Amino acid sequence: LRVGVMVSGGGTNLQAILDAVDAGKITNAEIAVVISNNPGAYALERAKKHGVEALCISPKDYESRDAFNEAFLAKVDEYHLDLIVLAGFLVKIPAAMIEKYEHKIINIHPSLIPSFCGVGYYGLKVHEAALARGVKVTGATVHFVDSGMDTGPIILQKAVEVQEGDTPEVLQRRVMEQAEWKLLPQAIDLIANGKIK
Numbered sequence: 001l002r003v004g005v006m007v008s009g010g011g012t013n014l015q016a017i018l019d020a021v022d023a024g025k026i027t028n029a030e031i032a033v034v035i036s037n038n039p040g041a042y043a044l045e046r047a048k049k050h051g052v053e054a055l056c057i058s059p060k061d062y063e064s065r066d067a068f069n070e071a072f073l074a075k076v077d078e079y080h081l082d083l084i085v086l087a088g089f090l091v092k093i094p095a096a097m098i099e100k101y102e103h104k105i106i107n108i109h110p111s112l113i114p115s116f117c118g119v120g121y122y123g124l125k126v127h128e129a130a131l132a133r134g135v136k137v138t139g140a141t142v143h144f145v146d147s148g149m150d151t152g153p154i155i156l157q158k159a160v161e162v163q164e165g166d167t168p169e170v171l172q173r174r175v176m177e178q179a180e181w182k183l184l185p186q187a188i189d190l191i192a193n194g195k196i197k
């Protein structure tokens, strides 16, 4: 399975994927390319250190969003990917790409969807909202990407305990360590081995 990973930030989810491939926890898959919209994303360094092709393409480099969307899709098509993994990717996937790669794009979201998701719920904001609501359990979700925001069919979820005195940063780290970094490699391995319909 040829996999492309889309990133915008630190790339800890990407790192979990790369480590899982090395450890044989993901089989029948190769990470063919890492694409970021952010030239400063440390995720790009992680890819390069691992010998994976890494490139940056940003809406800021284009006259219009339509021009970016067209260039983004054309660039992705060059890699003949079987699966696109959004790992902390903060750019909306163009409708044309959703259609062309239907059921071939997955996303990791740091909450138990349908809680704390949708427009405006990303990164630390997700955990701030969970703490503000006072939930005792949160977690992470891997789902297929459809035309909505965090609305596609759910593939895997894992619950994580909220602890007394948690700050958003502490909670985010626990959700990453205990859920995100386990679920995303697991989902890729399941898909690569024909276990997901």
Ligand code: GRF
Pocket: 007, 008, 009, 010, 011, 012, 013, 014, 043, 087, 088, 089, 108, 109, 110, 122, 123, 124, 172, 176, 180
């Ligand atoms: C984090 O907020 C994570 O919860 C979400 O994407 C953000 C960046 O993660 N999935 P990463 O370290 O770039 O993988």
